[in-house]
Amino acid sequence: MTLTxxxxxxxxxxxxxxxxxxxxxxxxxxxxxxxxxxxxLGEIALYSFIILLLTGxxxxxxxxxxxxxxxxxxxxxxxxxxxxxxxxASTLNISFxxxxxxxxxxxxxxxxxxxxxxxxxxMLRIFFTGAYRKPREVNWLIGIVMFTLALLExxxxxxxxxxxxxxxxxxxxxxxxxxxPIVGTYLTFFLFGGPFPGNDIIPRLYIIHVLLLPGxxxxxxxxxxxxxFWQKHTQxxxxxxxxxxVVGQPTYPYFMAKTGAFFFFTFACVALAGTFAQINPIWLYxxxxxxxxxxxxxxxxxxxxxxxxxxxxxNWTWDIFGHTVAWNVLIPALVPLGLVFTGxxxxxxxxxxxxxxxxxxxxxxxxxxxxxxxxxxxxxxxxWAVFWLEGANDVIADHxxxxxxxxxxxxxxxxxxxxxxxxxxxxxxxxxxxxKDLHLLQHGVETGIIRQLPSGEYIEETRPLTDEExxxxxxxxxxxxxxxxxxxxxxxxxPQMRGGLGRVREQLDRVLTESVPIDAxxxxxxxxxxxxGNGHPDGDAEAEHAALPTGGDQQADGSGDDAGGGPx
Amino acid sequence: MSDTGVxxxxxxxxxxxxxxxxxxxxxxxxxxxxxxxxxGAGDGDRAQLAPRELPADPGNPQRAKRAERIVAGLFIFSLxxxxxxxxxxxxxxxxxxxxxxxxxxxLGLSMGLAFLSxxxxxxxxxxxxxxxxxxxxxxHPLASDSADRKAFKQTFEEGADASQFxxxxxxxxxxxxxxxxxxxxxIVLLRDMGPLPGxxxxxTVWRPGLRLLAYGSNRPITPAxxxxxxxxxxxxxxxxxxxxxxxxxxxxxxxxxxxxxLVFGKPSQIQGGYVTPNWTVDNIVCYxxxxxxxxxxxxxxxxxxHHILCPCHQSTFDxxxxxxxxxxxxxxxLPQLPLTTDAQGFLVALKDFQEPVGPSFxxxx
Numbered sequence: 001m002t003l004t005x006x007x008x009x010x011x012x013x014x015x016x017x018x019x020x021x022x023x024x025x026x027x028x029x030x031x032x033x034x035x036x037x038x039x040x041l042g043e044i045a046l047y048s049f050i051i052l053l054l055t056g057x058x059x060x061x062x063x064x065x066x067x068x069x070x071x072x073x074x075x076x077x078x079x080x081x082x083x084x085x086x087x088x089a090s091t092l093n094i095s096f097x098x099x100x101x102x103x104x105x106x107x108x109x110x111x112x113x114x115x116x117x118x119x120x121x122x123m124l125r126i127f128f129t130g131a132y133r134k135p136r137e138v139n140w141l142i143g144i145v146m147f148t149l150a151l152l153e154x155x156x157x158x159x160x161x162x163x164x165x166x167x168x169x170x171x172x173x174x175x176x177x178x179x180x181p182i183v184g185t186y187l188t189f190f191l192f193g194g195p196f197p198g199n200d201i202i203p204r205l206y207i208i209h210v211l212l213l214p215g216x217x218x219x220x221x222x223x224x225x226x227x228x229f230w231q232k233h234t235q236x237x238x239x240x241x242x243x244x245x246v247v248g249q250p251t252y253p254y255f256m257a258k259t260g261a262f263f264f265f266t267f268a269c270v271a272l273a274g275t276f277a278q279i280n281p282i283w284l285y286x287x288x289x290x291x292x293x294x295x296x297x298x299x300x301x302x303x304x305x306x307x308x309x310x311x312x313x314x315n316w317t318w319d320i321f322g323h324t325v326a327w328n329v330l331i332p333a334l335v336p337l338g339l340v341f342t343g344x345x346x347x348x349x350x351x352x353x354x355x356x357x358x359x360x361x362x363x364x365x366x367x368x369x370x371x372x373x374x375x376x377x378x379x380x381x382x383x384w385a386v387f388w389l390e391g392a393n394d395v396i397a398d399h400x401x402x403x404x405x406x407x408x409x410x411x412x413x414x415x416x417x418x419x420x421x422x423x424x425x426x427x428x429x430x431x432x433x434x435x436k437d438l439h440l441l442q443h444g445v446e447t448g449i450i451r452q453l454p455s456g457e458y459i460e461e462t463r464p465l466t467d468e469e470x471x472x473x474x475x476x477x478x479x480x481x482x483x484x485x486x487x488x489x490x491x492x493x494x495p496q497m498r499g500g501l502g503r504v505r506e507q508l509d510r511v512l513t514e515s516v517p518i519d520a521x522x523x524x525x526x527x528x529x530x531x532x533g534n535g536h537p538d539g540d541a542e543a544e545h546a547a548l549p550t551g552g553d554q555q556a557d558g559s560g561d562d563a564g565g566g567p568x
Numbered sequence: 569m570s571d572t573g574v575x576x577x578x579x580x581x582x583x584x585x586x587x588x589x590x591x592x593x594x595x596x597x598x599x600x601x602x603x604x605x606x607x608g609a610g611d612g613d614r615a616q617l618a619p620r621e622l623p624a625d626p627g628n629p630q631r632a633k634r635a636e637r638i639v640a641g642l643f644i645f646s647l648x649x650x651x652x653x654x655x656x657x658x659x660x661x662x663x664x665x666x667x668x669x670x671x672x673x674x675l676g677l678s679m680g681l682a683f684l685s686x687x688x689x690x691x692x693x694x695x696x697x698x699x700x701x702x703x704x705x706x707x708h709p710l711a712s713d714s715a716d717r718k719a720f721k722q723t724f725e726e727g728a729d730a731s732q733f734x735x736x737x738x739x740x741x742x743x744x745x746x747x748x749x750x751x752x753x754x755i756v757l758l759r760d761m762g763p764l765p766g767x768x769x770x771x772t773v774w775r776p777g778l779r780l781l782a783y784g785s786n787r788p789i790t791p792a793x794x795x796x797x798x799x800x801x802x803x804x805x806x807x808x809x810x811x812x813x814x815x816x817x818x819x820x821x822x823x824x825x826x827x828x829x830l831v832f833g834k835p836s837q838i839q840g841g842y843v844t845p846n847w848t849v850d851n852i853v854c855y856x857x858x859x860x861x862x863x864x865x866x867x868x869x870x871x872x873x874h875h876i877l878c879p880c881h882q883s884t885f886d887x888x889x890x891x892x893x894x895x896x897x898x899x900x901x902l903p904q905l906p907l908t909t910d911a912q913g914f915l916v917a918l919k920d921f922q923e924p925v926g927p928s929f930x931x932x933x
Binding site: 008009012013016022030031032069075076077083095096097098099100101102103106107135168171172174175176178179180181182183184185186188189190191192193194195196197198200204231232240243244245246247248249250253254257258260261262263264265267268269271272274275276288289290291292293294297307310311313314315316317319322323324325326328329332360362393394404405408 | 604621657661662663664668671672673675677680683686687688689690691693698701704705706710758759761762763765769783802804810812813815816817819857858861862863864865867879880881882884893895896897898899900927928929930932933
């Protein structure tokens with residue numbers, strides 16, 4: 001018997017006798033995983049989470065989540081005899097007296113940063129390719145919840161060592177909680193077990209950090225992966241890839257081997273980062289004391305956004321009816337992040353409402369083919385980036401040798417200007433790239449071969465696109481729409497498009513679906529108007545205009561800019 | 569897996585398979601037909617299966633052969649690196665900064681290389697040794713078909729009817745009424761996590777006659793000692809220098825000015841950018857160190873401009889003018905601590921801060 005036969009006969013039969021798995025596992029083994037490098041971003045997040053669980057378990061064997069004061073006597077001599085909390089002392093102990101302790105601490109911290117960074121990159125990929133569209137809205141929402149929890153989990157985690165830097169972070173957390181109207185003072189006293197800092201905050205954050213949040217993460221990750229598995233992957237446009245199939249390599253053995261390799265890649269990267277790149281050297285910061293602080297205090301990168309909002313917002317405060325409303329803290333702490341997260345959560349539904357597109361989408365958009373969405377995404381990135389940079393404005397001012405206050409003043413304007421600029425620039429770039437694609441479609445690929453015609457003229461030869469290249473371009477017919485007035489003359493608007501809201505919706509639809517128009521023969525219409533494709537492979541433009549919806553429910557006539565049955 | 573037509577997996581079923589000669593009397597037959605290998609009929613069994621979807625061998629055997637050697641080499645390297653990791657753990661002690669550096673380098677490098685060579689090896693294996701393949705799987709609409717939906721609707725309605733949930737509003741409403749406090753109860757349980765705030769945030773431990781100690785050295789200060797104008801030192805209340813809760817509110821800074829620099833005003837002008845005159849000693853003024861934004865220590869002092877800067881969010885306070893806010897998100901000046909000297913000539917508090925220190929809170933007023 002061969003090796004496979006032995007395995008099947010022994011273990012395989014034993015398991016199947018008990019679990020009835022032959023059919024299910026056959027399907028599982030042949031499950032197809034489409035390939036694209038951006039699909040790895042979510043895997044990085046998953047694997048950093050696993051690394052966090054492994055290294056975190058190791059750390060918890062030695063860490064003492066206690067604020068009891070002790071006098072340090074250990075391997076790090078500069079702090080000998082210094083009074084500090086047990087939490088800080090045990091972190092020093094992990095770093096200097098436990099073999100591999102420093103490495104595990106550094107891997108844990110790098111993996112945490114990588115975890116959040118990978119989540120951010122993964123979410124941007126999902127957004128820019130439209131992978132959140134029906135039927136994947138629920139997974140998008142789960143992702144946003146996990147992103148929020150990841151920020152909290154990170155903040156609580158790096159607060160645990162009770163060093164001067166993280167203690168200052170907790171002090172800021174106290175100030176933010178205090179700013180909440182009516183209940184803020186109570187919340188603060190309950191969280192800290194009395195006035196700041198108290199003796200309870202570290203053990204409380206510890207149990208949230210090692211049990212509560214990881215438990216929620218495990219549940220949400222399970223749901224996230226199960227939904228992804230159940231609905232099957234999206235795929236990037238390409239030859240033979242349609243809305244009704246999945247093209248790629250099977251789980252067994254290809255995806256198993258690749259994803260296993262990728263886990264080791266991720267682990268290798270954080271291990272080497274933990275070896276060569278020092279992170280969070282708490283022994284240099286010293287133990288926390290409310291009286292002390294170090295200049296240039298910087299939180300982990302993912303908290304930089306909130307740090308920036310707190311720095312940039314003016315000092316507005318109300319004292320009314322014997323109460324203080326700290327707008328200067330409340331607004332920056334809640335509003336910008338709330339806008340981004342709430343906006344992201346509602347976006348799939350807003351987009352559905354505007355376009356009336358309620359079909360399933362399994363083939364991703366190339367970002368250039370959804371210029372407005374891509375532009376909105378880049379505007380949010382710019383918004384985030386301004387606050388994030390402002391969160392390090394002291395460092396920037398120091399390095400660029402400009403006034404500290406000037407950086408804040410710039411940021412106060414840039415928060416509004418940068419997203420607008422990002423929006424317009426991105427949209428122009430996307431439309432330009434669409435024209436480039438159209439050019440390739442119409443004129444073929446330049447071959448670099450120069451030919452002399454009998455007339456003496458020199459021309460460069462071009463060749464038409466191969467089917468594969470054509471499919472990867474994802475250029476589908478996008479007929480131009482007539483102007484709203486002309487369109488109104490042509491047809492009676494559907495009921496949901498009448499009235500003020502209907503007109504707003506129509507206008508939004510025109511903005512959202514703006515693209516370089518292309519007819520079914522792959523010819524450009526020119527630069528007028530915008531377009532939806534309705535998938536008609538023939539017919540002149542006028543006839544198509546008449547058949548186009550006015551932005552109403554496009555499911556009814558199966559049109560839209562991403563019709564499943566595009567030109568074959 | 570079986571084409572005998574006999575239902576599989578049932579115990580002690582009779583099978584068509586010939587009894588094994590080694591069979592012990594009284595034991596069931598080996599029932600080979602129920603293994604995943606099939607019933608031993610061989611090719612007849614396989615003929616029923618779909619044609620092979622994955623090629624058995626790589627398209628380029630020479631390249632695969634080369635890749636195989638490289639991958640095996642990488643795996644051996646990974647093995648050696650892992651052994652190196654264990655050796656580094658056993659051989660390298662920690663316990664001093666230098667030893668930790670060596671140990672960290674050896675452990676991390678061996679661990680990283682072990683994982684990296686495994687990863688690279690596996691990728692080469694997939695790309696060059698496994699035959700390249702691309703399969704297509706069909707998707708089906710996620711929505712169930714209408715028959716299934718109707719059947720579910722019926723099941724759901726039958727269940728609802730059988731439970732009587734819809735028909736008996738009394739049961740329904742009392743159940744809902746019963747669950748509401750159940751949801752509130754866990755929140756009530758959190759009440760003992762901390763004391764009620766009361767007026768805690770309005771006071772600090774400063775009281776009349778309490779000495780100011782220089783933070784760090786914990787020594788009392790005489791105005792004469794602190795004579796060089798322009799300096800700023802952090803002070804803490806005597807007896808509370810190791811009490812973080814007290815320090816979180818009471819930590820203060822004292823600054824000595826040249827005569828004539830301080831801008832004095834009446835106590836009623838406390839918000840207006842003036843220093844209260846009879847709260848200073850010999851041009852030494854004392855402010856709370858806790859920033860009125862979110863409570864970071866306002867620890868930086870620029871002698872030439874007399875600006876106090878909070879390093880967290882860059883609130884800037886004008887020291888000679890009652891620490892009024894010049895820039896940044898802080899809404900109020902740093903409160904001034906009334907100073908005097910005691911019989912021994914040391915700086916002491918005249919009384920506690922007149923207003924709450926630190927960040928805004930709802931009850932602050």
